[in-house]
Amino acid sequence: MSPKGYISCGAKPCDVDLNIENDGTVTPCGAIGSIVFTPKESIKAMEHYYNNYPKLWRKYGLKDGYNLEGFKPWFAKKYIGIDKGIEMIMIENYLKGTIWDYFMKNEYVQKGLKILEFSKSRNKRSYV
Numbered sequence: 001m002s003p004k005g006y007i008s009c010g011a012k013p014c015d016v017d018l019n020i021e022n023d024g025t026v027t028p029c030g031a032i033g034s035i036v037f038t039p040k041e042s043i044k045a046m047e048h049y050y051n052n053y054p055k056l057w058r059k060y061g062l063k064d065g066y067n068l069e070g071f072k073p074w075f076a077k078k079y080i081g082i083d084k085g086i087e088m089i090m091i092e093n094y095l096k097g098t099i100w101d102y103f104m105k106n107e108y109v110q111k112g113l114k115i116l117e118f119s120k121s122r123n124k125r126s127y128v
Contacts, residue, residue, distance in 0.1 A: 029084075032046060035091060060084065
């Protein structure tokens with residue numbers, strides 16, 4: 001979500017010149033959804049959002065985006081379900097790992113990991 005509506009500008013892939021414009025919008029679900037990979041930084045980002053942008057925090061948690069560029073700061077008025085979903089799933093995975101553990105029990109996931117010759121994860125949960 002951005003001041004221009006729902007757009008996807010994101011970061012461009014390495015070594016690719018896609019001429020993508022980033023309008024300065026920040027989407028909190030990116031930092032929150034990364035909590036299993038960057039826990040200290042993600043928690044620090046959540047604290048920053050909560051403590052510094054009261055318009056961003058409402059009934060269902062953090063809104064979908066904000067943009068401080070331009071004449072008037074913009075804060076999303078809506079929540080997008082897929083963004084709330086990734087936040088809840090990844091926070092739960094960070095806290096207890098239940099979703100990860102169930103996912104890893106799937107026979108197709110296990111078969112794929114064996115084919116790819118993965119043996120263990122960085123967080124010490126077993127792949128196979």
